[in-house]
Amino acid sequence: MAAVAERSPARAHRPRVDPAPFTDWPLLALPIPSGSPVPADDRIEHRLSLDDHLARIPEATFLLRVTGDTLVEAGIRDGDLLVMDRAIPATEGSVVLALIEGEFQLAQVGGDAAGRRVLRATAPNGGERRLDDEEVVTIGVARWAIHRLWPGRAAPH
Numbered sequence: 001m002a003a004v005a006e007r008s009p010a011r012a013h014r015p016r017v018d019p020a021p022f023t024d025w026p027l028l029a030l031p032i033p034s035g036s037p038v039p040a041d042d043r044i045e046h047r048l049s050l051d052d053h054l055a056r057i058p059e060a061t062f063l064l065r066v067t068g069d070t071l072v073e074a075g076i077r078d079g080d081l082l083v084m085d086r087a088i089p090a091t092e093g094s095v096v097l098a099l100i101e102g103e104f105q106l107a108q109v110g111g112d113a114a115g116r117r118v119l120r121a122t123a124p125n126g127g128e129r130r131l132d133d134e135e136v137v138t139i140g141v142a143r144w145a146i147h148r149l150w151p152g153r154a155a156p157h
Contacts, residue, residue, distance in 0.1 A: 024049040054144050060087035062140065064097065066106065071095060074108050080147040082106075084140035090131060092117060095142040101135050106142075 024047035032038065055061035066080045074095050076082065082095075090096045090109045098105050098119055107119040109131065118128040119136065129136050 023051070054083045056085060056143075057087045060085055062086070071106060071108065076106075076142070076145050077147055080145045082142045083144035083146070085143045086140045088141050088143070090117065090138050090141050097139040097142075098129075099137040099139055100129060104139070 026044045027046055027048040028041070029043040029045040030038070030041050051058065062084050064082050064084055066076055066082060067078060069078050071077075076095060082097075084097055092109055092111050094109050096107060096109060096119070098107060100119075105119070107129075110118055110120045110128070112118045112128060112130070117131040119131060120128055131138065
């Protein structure tokens with residue numbers, strides 16, 4: 001890491017360190033149950049690369065930021081960062097980014113009465129669109145949702 005001297009005379013004695021990008025993070029050896037106390041153990045199981053963990057095929061992976069809370073029942077909230085995968089097929093229950101009539105839409109995949117895969121609209125009165133409709137192009141499937149917990153995350157109503 002390179003140290004760069006700060007320009008402020010008051011801080012001239014302390015070098016500013018430009019951080020190197022992290023490639024892996026420490027993963028605690030024991031899973032921690034929510035709500036139940038367990039004996040403290042800060043042993044590291046191994047170091048986890050978020051790139052390796054979140055992206056199966058880096059060339060087919062992209063990120064997008066969500067606006068709106070219409071997919072909250074699928075675990076996706078306003079402001080979440082989705083890790084999208086272009087290489088996997090959309091299956092029932094998955095959330096996809098679709099291009100429909102020239103517009104992007106995030107929607108959850110479901111099934112209709114005939115057993116066909118459809119995009120379930122999250123907007124009121126949005127209806128369903130069949131995935132095999134020529135006006136629907138699946139761009140990617142959400143594999144991970146990353147959402148902020150603190151500070152500023154409003155409690156759900």
